[in-house]
Amino acid sequence: MRTETIGDYEIEYSGIQLPDxxxxxxxxxxxxxxxxxxxxxxxxxxxxxxxxxxxxxEQEAEAEARTFALSMIEKGRKAGT
Structure with a gap:
């Protein structure tokens, strides 16, 4: 699991392998x-x-989760202004 701080937010993202x-x-x-x-x-x-x-x-899944996080944070910032 990767952890990153973006502005005031901390994100944790990971790729999880599906069973079987x-x-x-x-x-x-x-x-x-x-x-x-x-x-x-x-x-x-x-x-x-x-x-x-x-x-x-796993790297592709992590990249998508990070992109999703950035999009949500940006939407939150726009909504808060």
């Missing part, structure tokens, strides 16, 4: 800032994204 398959799916969680350093404020709980798509590699 060579295919991978994209998984994502997004956390917003919290006033308590011992607590993460999950605004997008860990879940599969791009649900209609499977990927041939």
């Amino acid at each position: 398959s060579e295919n991978w799916v994209a998984n994502l969680a997004i956390y917003a800032p919290s006033t308590n350093p011992m607590h993460r404020n999950d605004i997008f709980p860990s879940q599969r994204v791009a649900v209609d798509t499977v990927f041939s590699s």
Whole structure:
């Protein structure tokens, strides 16, 4: 699982291999800032994204999850302005 900070948000994304398959799916969680350093404020709980798509590699699945996160963060920023 990869972790990255984008602005005030922390994202965790990964590729998860499907059981009995060579295919991978994209998984994502997004956390917003919290006033308590011992607590993460999950605004997008860990879940599969791009649900209609499977990927041939873990790296492709991770890239899709990251792209999805960037899109959601950008939409949130636009909505907040």
